Amino acid sequence: LVLNELAKEVEENLRSPICCIMGHVDSGKTKLLDCIRGTNVQEGEAGGITQQIGATFFPAENIRERTKELQANAKLKVPGILVIDTPGHESFTNLRSRGSNLCDLAILVVDIMRGLEPQTIESLNLLRRRNVKFIVALNKVDRLYGWEKSKNAPIRKTMMQQTGDVVKEFKMRLNRVQNQFQEQGLNSMLYYKNREMGETISILPASAISGEGIPDLLLFLVQWAQKTMVEKLTYVDKVQCTVLEVKVIEGHGITVDVVLVNGVLREGDQIVVCGSQGPIVTTIRSLLTPYPMNEMRVTGTYMPHREVKAAQGIKIAAQGLEHAIAGTALHVIGPNEDMEEAKKNAMEDIESVMNRIDKSGEG
Numbered sequence: 165l166v167l168n169e170l171a172k173e174v175e176e177n178l179r180s181p182i183c184c185i186m187g188h189v190d191s192g193k194t195k196l197l198d199c200i201r202g203t204n205v206q207e208g209e210a211g212g213i214t215q216q217i218g219a220t221f222f223p224a225e226n227i228r229e230r231t232k233e234l235q236a237n238a239k240l241k242v243p244g245i246l247v248i249d250t251p252g253h254e255s256f257t258n259l260r261s262r263g264s265n266l267c268d269l270a271i272l273v274v275d276i277m278r279g280l281e282p283q284t285i286e287s288l289n290l291l292r293r294r295n296v297k298f299i300v301a302l303n304k305v306d307r308l309y310g311w312e313k314s315k316n317a318p319i320r321k322t323m324m325q326q327t328g329d330v331v332k333e334f335k336m337r338l339n340r341v342q343n344q345f346q347e348q349g350l351n352s353m354l355y356y357k358n359r360e361m362g363e364t365i366s367i368l369p370a371s372a373i374s375g376e377g378i379p380d381l382l383l384f385l386v387q388w389a390q391k392t393m394v395e396k397l398t399y400v401d402k403v404q405c406t407v408l409e410v411k412v413i414e415g416h417g418i419t420v421d422v423v424l425v426n427g428v429l430r431e432g433d434q435i436v437v438c439g440s441q442g443p444i445v446t447t448i449r450s451l452l453t454p455y456p457m458n459e460m461r462v463t464g465t466y467m468p469h470r471e472v473k474a475a476q477g478i479k480i481a482a483q484g485l486e487h488a489i490a491g492t493a494l495h496v497i498g499p500n501e502d503m504e505e506a507k508k509n510a511m512e513d514i515e516s517v518m519n520r521i522d523k524s525g526e527g
């Protein structure tokens with residue numbers, strides 16, 4: 165019984181997995197995110213989804229609602245999924261390489277009509293180098309000739325409603341994509357047939373326009389994460405946090421946008437950030453996020469928080485951040501921690517960021 169309770173507690177103490185979306189330009193990364201976010205907004209309820217700093221948070225409740233047709237009462241042990249939504253962002257090229265490091269898992273988007281393209285392969289290699297697990301969203305299935313749309317339906321259900329000709333074209337294109345992955349040294353398979361996850365990559369057909377396959381995508385990500393990444397996702401007290409960007413915001417001065425990967429950040433925390441002119445020691449003045457999506461009227465202003473628990477995207481306002489360096493870690497100095505040690509640790513990060521950029525030609 166004690167063990168059971170312990171197991172339960174561990175279960176309940178998981179943070180949200182962080183997922184990034186990668187792929188060739190125009191494969192539908194932005195549209196896919198819009199689609200996941202959009203349905204509920206159009207129906208007048210954001211379902212708790214919050215658009216954050218460089219990220220969107222999808223709460224478990226929302227995911228349950230979206231996936232109930234696929235699997236009723238799915239067991240969701242994580243609070244939600246945090247999707248890093250950098251496509252189209254000015255520093256996307258930076259975040260793409262750094263971002264994939266923060267990510268627990270990734271969606272690699274492939275346009276079914278176009279197959280693997282140069283940036284697909286580039287993303288693929290980046291993910292492999294960083295050892296990030298990913299699923300392939302084979303997007304734009306609605307463009308197959310004669311496709312019968314079925315809004316937001318699970319993919320197997322919608323596939324059963326297609327004519328023989330459509331299914332034939334689908335299989336032909338799927339096959340081509342599988343061969344292209346094979347050329348990259350990867351076995352791949354439709355996700356619901358894949359029994360060797362980890363060895364063989366999963367392909368999930370979807371449409372960002374009609375929402376088909378989106379329930380599958382959401383459920384897959386959550387279940388995959390909670391099945392294979394429990395250790396990584398177990399919530400810890402030690403803060404793990406990465407600076408994405410340094411920005412001037414009216415009314416708040418210089419701020420840093422961060423992704424809090426694990427732990428808690430609190431107003432008043434003393435932090436060390438890596439700076440171009442040495443370590444920056446400062447105190448968190450405010451922890452800010454945009455207002456929830458259903459409060460459009462307050463766009464452009466930020467909601468303050470006393471504390472924020474991982475995983476979340478947050479804007480931090482504090483003094484002295486002007487020389488902070490994007491891509492490095494933010495550390496919280498604990499009551500028993502040695503300040504000099506903390507500063508030294510903070511600055512070690514800059515070397516690893518630089519080395520990484522030099523070695524891989526990213527950045």
Ligand code: GDP
Nearest residue numbers: 189190191192193194195251303304371372373
């Ligand atoms: P990104 O560059 O990867 O972010 O691609 P976008 O999301 O901007 O999409 C590129 C174009 O493809 C846009 O015109 C989208 O409307 C279109 N598109 C994206 N997903 C789909 C899809 O599932 N079906 C169809 N028919 N068009 C799509």
